[in-house]
Amino acid sequence: MSAKPHKFWPSVGSVWSHWSDLLLATQLAALRAGFNYVGKTWDPASPAYLKLRCQVEAHARRKNRCRHALVGAAPVDPQDPSGAWMVTAVTATNLEARRHPTHCNGIGLSRRLKKKPAGRGALGPGDVITGFRDLHTLEGSLRADARRTGRFLSFGAVPKTECDLEFKCVLGTATCPFRVRLHETGEPGEEPQWRCLEIKRTHTFVSGASVPQDRLKRRLDFFVSPLPHARVTVLTFQRTM
Known part of the structure; x- marks a missing residue:
């Protein structure tokens, strides 16, 4: 895997065997970048379109939620959403932890991992x-x-x-x-x-x-x-x- 952290994110045009693997790859990239709570939503206007984004909720100590979009994808075969998925969009401006200031009060951000962490x-x-x-x-x-x-x-x-x-x-x-x-x-x-x-x-x-x-x-x-x-x-x- 490239030593450059931004290369860790799924890229536009890449094909993944299932949407769950694409979600996992996006979660791992976010964790390396220094934030978590990344999940999926289905586009109401196009149920076959997948959006991977932050899912940080507001509460008494956190007044603002985070719904920053990260990755968008569509099934390779629109008739078979259980098959392979292709990345169609990546919001490059949201791939760094500093873009997510509302990840706070119990959630938190961390520094970016530039290289593979040593085993603890x-x-x-x-x-x-x-x-x-x-x-x-x-x-x-x-x-x-x-x-x-x-x-x-x-x-x-x-x-x-x-x-x-x-x-x-x-x-x-x-x-x-x-x-x-x-x-x-x-x-x-x-x-x-x-x-x-x-x-x-x-x-x-x-x-x-x-x-x-x-x-x-x-x-x-x-x-x-x-x-x-x-x-x-x-x-x-x-x-x-």
Whole structure:
């Protein structure tokens, strides 16, 4: 993969085996650039047209949302949206973290990764992630690791908690046991920190995803696997009050 970070983004004219792989490639590029919360929307005027953009919501502490467009795509065969997709548009002005100032109050931006990050070793319960750069790198590593086994992850705040974040499998968010859960521990005014509370590595759903094509594999290889390869599949950290 090119050492130039802007080359990491999907380019106009590139073809991806499925829209979910294009979404993942865009998420990985954003994480390398220093921001996250990238998702998909379907164009109401043209349901076969895919828009990949920021999905940061406004709330009491964040008055403005972020809906910056990043990538647009259409199916190669309009009659087969389950097949390959081609990138038709890239909004170049939105590919840098500084263009997303409303990613704040619990979300945050980080510096751009100019080169492949060094492996931090296997993530385990009790380990602490410090700063948004390390959090974004961890998210990229977890998403890449999941795709190597044909899976995709969701990421966001845990309902009914104020400080917990969680990665889950999208092939069965309510029932698949896979999860990596983090708890924010940093003090106000200090660099944010998250402690890993729990890792469940087991998946119960069989993936139907194809083998990653080369252009996706090169992007997956940029991120080092963060999970232990031991036989233990459930790891937890006991919180103390």
